[in-house]
Structure formats: structure tokens, C-alpha cells
Amino acid sequence: MDKKTTFETSIEKLEKIVHDLTTEDLTLEGSIKTYKEGMALVKHCNDSIDKIEKELEILTNKKV
Amino acid sequence: MEKQILGVSHVNAYIKQLMDKDFILKNLSVQGEVSNFKAHSSGHLYFTLKDDESTISCVMFKTHVQNSGFEIENGMKIIVLGAVSVYERSGQYQIYVRKMMQDGLGKLYQEFEALKKKLSSEGLFDEATKKPICKYAGHIGIITSNTGAVIKDIVQVAKRRNPYIRMTLYPTLVQGPDAAQTIIKGITYFNQEKNVDTIILGRGGGSIEDLWVFNEEAVARSIYASVIPIISAVGHETDFTISDFVADLRAPTPSAAAELAVYDYFNLQNNLNQFELTMRQAMYRQLDLKKKRLELLKVQLSHQHPGLKFERKYQYITELEDKIKMLMDNILRRKKHQVNLLEEQLKGLSPIQRLKEGYAYLSDLQFNKIISVKQLKSNDKVMVTLSDGQVIATVDVIDYNKGEV
Numbered sequence: 001m002d003k004k005t006t007f008e009t010s011i012e013k014l015e016k017i018v019h020d021l022t023t024e025d026l027t028l029e030g031s032i033k034t035y036k037e038g039m040a041l042v043k044h045c046n047d048s049i050d051k052i053e054k055e056l057e058i059l060t061n062k063k064v
Numbered sequence: 065m066e067k068q069i070l071g072v073s074h075v076n077a078y079i080k081q082l083m084d085k086d087f088i089l090k091n092l093s094v095q096g097e098v099s100n101f102k103a104h105s106s107g108h109l110y111f112t113l114k115d116d117e118s119t120i121s122c123v124m125f126k127t128h129v130q131n132s133g134f135e136i137e138n139g140m141k142i143i144v145l146g147a148v149s150v151y152e153r154s155g156q157y158q159i160y161v162r163k164m165m166q167d168g169l170g171k172l173y174q175e176f177e178a179l180k181k182k183l184s185s186e187g188l189f190d191e192a193t194k195k196p197i198c199k200y201a202g203h204i205g206i207i208t209s210n211t212g213a214v215i216k217d218i219v220q221v222a223k224r225r226n227p228y229i230r231m232t233l234y235p236t237l238v239q240g241p242d243a244a245q246t247i248i249k250g251i252t253y254f255n256q257e258k259n260v261d262t263i264i265l266g267r268g269g270g271s272i273e274d275l276w277v278f279n280e281e282a283v284a285r286s287i288y289a290s291v292i293p294i295i296s297a298v299g300h301e302t303d304f305t306i307s308d309f310v311a312d313l314r315a316p317t318p319s320a321a322a323e324l325a326v327y328d329y330f331n332l333q334n335n336l337n338q339f340e341l342t343m344r345q346a347m348y349r350q351l352d353l354k355k356k357r358l359e360l361l362k363v364q365l366s367h368q369h370p371g372l373k374f375e376r377k378y379q380y381i382t383e384l385e386d387k388i389k390m391l392m393d394n395i396l397r398r399k400k401h402q403v404n405l406l407e408e409q410l411k412g413l414s415p416i417q418r419l420k421e422g423y424a425y426l427s428d429l430q431f432n433k434i435i436s437v438k439q440l441k442s443n444d445k446v447m448v449t450l451s452d453g454q455v456i457a458t459v460d461v462i463d464y465n466k467g468e469v
């Protein structure tokens with residue numbers, strides 16, 4: 001669950017960064033820092049999705 | 065007595081005739097609970113009226129439906145006015161309803177309302193206690209029947225939205241007396257394992273009796289107790305159950321539940337790409353802006369350079385210098401001309417010139433000029449200047465020319 005929360009937080013952070021970069025009057029150093037942070041978040045989000053197709057798992061009485 | 069042999073239709077027609085003649089059957093009011101309700105596309109309504117012991121079929125034709133004033137549904141207690149007659153094709157007797165009224169509320173409906181009121185007052189439906197649904201779930205728990213369209217629909221929709229979604233089905237009964245216990249077990253299972261982000265509790269459409277397990281108190285309390293958010297998807301969009309009220313989110317159908325539980329992977333991917341692009345563009349623009357500002361400042365600064373001021377001053381000085389030179393030249397040229405003129409004039413008056421022509425300049429020995437004989441007496445020494453030298457002479461005779469200048 002925590003991993004998912006981080007993912008959601010990452011997306012929210014990313015949205016804020018995009019907003020800041022496009023609307024805020026950042027210093028050059030500030031915008032480079034923000035940009036790097038955003039690119040790292042995009043990578044993080046992409047990497048944290050387990051891209052393996054899974055079949056529906058049906059629990060049987062043994063498992064339950 | 066030999067019995068007459070009749071055709072089937074004759075029998076049905078005969079019974080119909082008997083019934084239609086009957087004073088009571090011609091016009092009666094019947095009380096019962098609606099079930100198996102079906103609204104035909106033709107506009108006619110078909111349903112069964114039942115009490116605790118038996119059932120009777122009913123039909124209400126379109127022409128009468130219009131003035132009934134309410135819409136009936138399964139479980140509803142109603143009173144119908146009409147006639148009992150035979151449908152000859154099947155030999156079935158049924159009530160031909162002309163008019164119907166609501167008879168208070170059906171028993172099940174009353175139970176439903178009572179439980180709803182009770183749980184509501186206990187706060188089980190409070191928005192504040194509802195858990196948010198995980199936006200980016202990786203693993204979904206599903207509690208429903210192993211067979212039937214519900215699980216298929218959910219899997220199909222979920223996979224379409226996100227091929228990488230992990231789903232676990234806890235198969236349960238979804239109707240009948242044992243259904244509640246299996247559903248509660250399913251909720252408990254996922255809460256113990258804590259391996260899923262969201263639970264979908266689902267069932268396809270059915271009558272109020274079919275859906276009844278989702279109106280049971282024990283199920284409702286189990287849903288409330290779950291620490292994992294539960295999406296309830298029971299029946300069709302128009303069916304509301306207690307489970308729907310107590311769940312963290314109600315989906316109108318099982319397919320909709322899958323849409324709510326599973327994020328759209330392609331959409332996310334698209335958004336991430338868009339974010340990347342937007343950020344890159346924003347960064348380029350920022351850099352461009354700063355660069356342009358820097359250029360502007362550079363130009364502005366160069367205009368303020370002290371060397372430039374000096375250069376301007378220097379230029380002015382040079383200009384002044386040139387001007388002075390020019391003026392000076394002018395003056396000199398003018399003066400020189402004047403001098404030349406004077407020189408020419410002087411040339412004509414020069415005594416030295418005169419001396420060359422035979423004249424002499426007379427002075428005393430101290431070079432004081434002598435212009436009159438009266439300045440002299442005999443034996444005075446005088447100096448005579450000629451063109452190429454001087455002569456000292458002594459005055460012998462003085463002859464004064466009276467009247468002549």
C-alpha cells in the first residue's frame with residue numbers, strides 16, 4: 001500500500017512541477033533543479049509499474 | 065352416458081366463458097407482493113402477485129398502465145383491481161389488472177428501510193468514514209461469483225484499462241442463505257492478507273430477493289469494518305442496496321466498478337509523456353528567456369561602458385582641437401597677408417632704399433636724427449649714414465635757408 005501511496009504522491013508532485021515550470025518565474029538554478037526533479041519522477045513512475053501481464057488469480061478453498 | 069370428446073381450445077374457451085360469467089371473478093381486488101416483474105417492450109406489464117402461500121400471474125395492458133400513477137417493482141406490496149380470466153392459448157388463468165394501488169410498502173422493503181435507518185443513525189454511511197479509493201492500484205481483490213458475467217466483465221474492463229493489473233478473485237455465493245457468510249469471509253480474507261489495494265464486491269442484476277444478501281446487516285458491518293477500500297457494484301444502475309450505502313464507493317454496475325478501481329495505464333503513460341514534453345519545452349523556454357535577458361543586459365551594459373564615455377569626450381576634444389587649429393590657421397593666414405601688405409608698403413618708404421639712391425641719413429654721434437641746420441654749429445661732429453656704412457664729418461659752414469622748409 002505504501003508503494004502505491006508513493007506513486008500517487010509522485011504523480012501529484014509531478015503535476016505541481018509541471019505547473020511551476022510553466023507558470024512560475026523561477027531562477028535559472030531553480031528551474032534546472034525543478035526540471036531534473038521532474039524528469040527523475042517521470043522515470044521513477046515508469047519504473048515502478050510492474051509491466052508484466054498477469055492472469056486472474058482465483059482463490060481455492062486450500063488457499064483460503 | 066357417453067362423454068363428448070372436446071378439443072383443447074374448446075375446454076379453455078368453455079372455462080373462460082364460465083369464469084367471465086362469474087360475478088366475483090369479474091370484478092375483484094387482490095392484495096399481494098410483486099415479483100417477477102417484467103415491463104414488455106409493447107408497454108404491457110407482466111408480474112406475479114404473491115403472498116406467503118401462493119402466487120398468481122397478472123397482466124396489465126398498456127392502456128391501463130398510463131393511469132396507474134406509480135411504477136411498480138419487485139417486492140412492492142400492491143392491491144390490484146381487475147378480473148380473473150383465462151389466457152386460452154396456455155390455459156392459464158391470470159388477473160387482468162385494470163388498476164393498481166400501493167399497499168403500504170412491501171415487507172422486504174420495510175426491512176430494508178429499517179436497516180438503512182438504523183445503520184445510517186450509527187454513522188455507517190457517513191462520508192467522513194469512507195476511505196479514498198487507491199488511484200493507482202496494482203492489485204485488486206474481487207468478491208463475487210466464480211461463474212457468470214460479473215467476473216468476466218470486471219476482468220475484461222480492467223485488462224482493457226491496464227494490462228498489468230493484478231486481480232485476485234475470492235469466489236462466493238451471491239444469493240441464498242449461505243451467501244452472506246461467504247462474502248464476509250472474503251472481506252475478512254483480503255483484510256488479513258492486506259495484499260490488495262481495493263476490493264470490488266459485485267453481483268449482477270436480479271430481483272430484490274436475489275440481491276437480498278447485500279441488504280443483510282452482517283454483510284454491511286463487514287464492509288464497514290474493512291480497512292481496505294471497498295467498491296460496491298450490485299445489480300443494475302437502478303438497484304440500491306445497503307452494501308452500496310456502506311461501501312466506500314458505489315459503482316452502478318460491475319463494469320463501472322472495474323473502471324473506478326483500475327487506473328487507465330495508457331492514459332497514465334500518455335500523461336507522463338506529456339509531462340515530460342511540457343517540462344522540456346518549459347525548460348527550453350526558460351533558458352531562452354534567460355539568454356535573451358542576458359543579451360539585452362549585455363547590450364545595455366555596453367552602452368554604459370566608461371570607455372565609451374571617454375571615447376565620446378576624446379572625440380569632442382579632437383573636434384575642438386581641429387577647430388582651434390583651423391581658427392588659428394585662419395588668423396595666421398590673415399596676419400601673414402597683412403604683414404605682406406605692410407612689407408610691400410614699407411618697401412616703398414624704407415630709408416635704406418633711399419640711401420641706395422644717393423641720399424644720406426644725418427645724425428649726431430648718438431644716432432639722434434638731425435633735421436634742421438639750427439641743431440648744428442661749426443665744428444660739430446655729425447654722423448652721415450650711407451647705404452653701405454657711416455662717415456663721421458665736421459661741420460664747416462652753416463647756411464640757413466630762410467623761408468624754405
